[in-house]
Amino acid sequence: MPDLSGPLPPGATIGILGSGQLGRMAALAAARLGYRCHVYGPEADAPANQVSAAATVAPYDDVAALTRFAESVDVVTFEFENIPLATVEVLEKLAPLRPGAAVLSICQHRLREKEFCNGVSVPTTAYRAAADVESLQRAVEAVGRPCILKSAELGYDGKGQVRIDHETDLEAAWAAMRGHAAEATGIVEAIVPFRIEISVIVARSADGSLRTYVPVENRHRDHVLDETIVPANLPADLTDRAEATARHLAKEMGLVGLLAVEMFVTHDDKVLVNELAPRPHNSGHWTLDACITSQFEQFIRAVAGLPLGSTERLCDAVMKNLLGDEADDWLKILAEPGSKLHLYGKAAPPRPGRKMGHVTRLIRR
Ligand code: AMP
Numbered sequence: 001m002p003d004l005s006g007p008l009p010p011g012a013t014i015g016i017l018g019s020g021q022l023g024r025m026a027a028l029a030a031a032r033l034g035y036r037c038h039v040y041g042p043e044a045d046a047p048a049n050q051v052s053a054a055a056t057v058a059p060y061d062d063v064a065a066l067t068r069f070a071e072s073v074d075v076v077t078f079e080f081e082n083i084p085l086a087t088v089e090v091l092e093k094l095a096p097l098r099p100g101a102a103v104l105s106i107c108q109h110r111l112r113e114k115e116f117c118n119g120v121s122v123p124t125t126a127y128r129a130a131a132d133v134e135s136l137q138r139a140v141e142a143v144g145r146p147c148i149l150k151s152a153e154l155g156y157d158g159k160g161q162v163r164i165d166h167e168t169d170l171e172a173a174w175a176a177m178r179g180h181a182a183e184a185t186g187i188v189e190a191i192v193p194f195r196i197e198i199s200v201i202v203a204r205s206a207d208g209s210l211r212t213y214v215p216v217e218n219r220h221r222d223h224v225l226d227e228t229i230v231p232a233n234l235p236a237d238l239t240d241r242a243e244a245t246a247r248h249l250a251k252e253m254g255l256v257g258l259l260a261v262e263m264f265v266t267h268d269d270k271v272l273v274n275e276l277a278p279r280p281h282n283s284g285h286w287t288l289d290a291c292i293t294s295q296f297e298q299f300i301r302a303v304a305g306l307p308l309g310s311t312e313r314l315c316d317a318v319m320k321n322l323l324g325d326e327a328d329d330w331l332k333i334l335a336e337p338g339s340k341l342h343l344y345g346k347a348a349p350p351r352p353g354r355k356m357g358h359v360t361r362l363i364r365r
Pocket of ligand 1: 189223
């Protein structure tokens with residue numbers, strides 16, 4: 001398996017699997033550091049294609065296109081984790097892959113993710129696996145109602161999730177979950193009566209250096225991130241614990257790249273991991289405007305073998321996602337002093353709830 005021995009020189013090409021807004025903002029950060037990006041994804045004129053030196057528009061199982069892509073880049077990374085493992089297995093033989101397939105395998109499957117966390121002594125919500133309606137019944141009995149049934153794979157932004165209340169019919173719940181899932185594995189999770197939801201983004205370089213961004217509070221609407229409040233209003237010991245958890249997970253997983261760790265803080269001050277994402281994360285968009293090094297630059301630095309940058313926060317901030325037609329307010333937002341507008345180049349008219357852009361409102365003390 002090829003690996004990088006030192007820092008990638010300016011002018012080198014970074015290959016990014018996935019061509020959405022995360023790839024777009026990563027490609028822009030890479031360009032500032034003198035790199036070229038080649039993005040790979042199934043959609044033409046996708047957000048990342050518009051700002052990259054090269055784009056391959058092909059499905060993730062097109063071995064010939066994947067091979068040509070891998071041969072044209074110096075390192076491969078990804079901007080979302082729902083990439084078939086078979087795809088990265090093809091790529092890994094031809095180009096260095098950062099983070100590696102083992103990290104991807106953990107983070108794209110909710111059961112493996114929770115087993116991994118618990119295996120390195122990081123607490124999560126109580127859970128049970130379910131493979132069919134019968135095992136779902138046993139899982140719900142063990143966890144207790146109310147609980148949540150989630151597809152183990154391919155779920156995001158609340159897709160593939162069904163709340164199981166006292167009166168919920170389990171056959172119907174199973175069918176609703178299966179509607180979103182490619183395979184039949186489910187996970188039943190206890191509902192956490194959390195005080196706040198937070199996330200920490202950590203970067204780890206090939207030499208094992210670690211840098212974290214401050215914990216932030218995430219507020220959701222209809223299961224989609226609506227606002228990120230920076231910093232999260234937490235006492236110092238919880239801030240330290242959340243950051244230490246993220247660093248520990250990154251180290252134990254052998255990460256080279258970026259990891260977003262979503263956590264619940266409970267009323268009795270437990271910090272439980274909900275979900276891991278081995279890539280830039282929506283809750284880190286504020287770093288573009290309020291930190292010395294943005295999460296996107298940090299991601300590129302880690303992937304390219306450069307020293308990590310300072311994660312110092314220059315000011316507090318609130319990041320608001322512009323979902324669906326909220327992006328129609330772009331002119332109004334541009335007129336606000338202290339606001340930074342980011343639009344992703346997605347074609348209008350937007351689907352309701354689609355992430356069209358975001359605005360970061362800087363709070364200067
Ligand atoms: P997820 O896709 O797992 O990040 O879930 C989306 C959102 O649903 C989370 O950000 C929470 O607001 C909520 N949620 C998910 N799982 C749980 C849980 N076990 N207990 C309470 N709320 C949850």
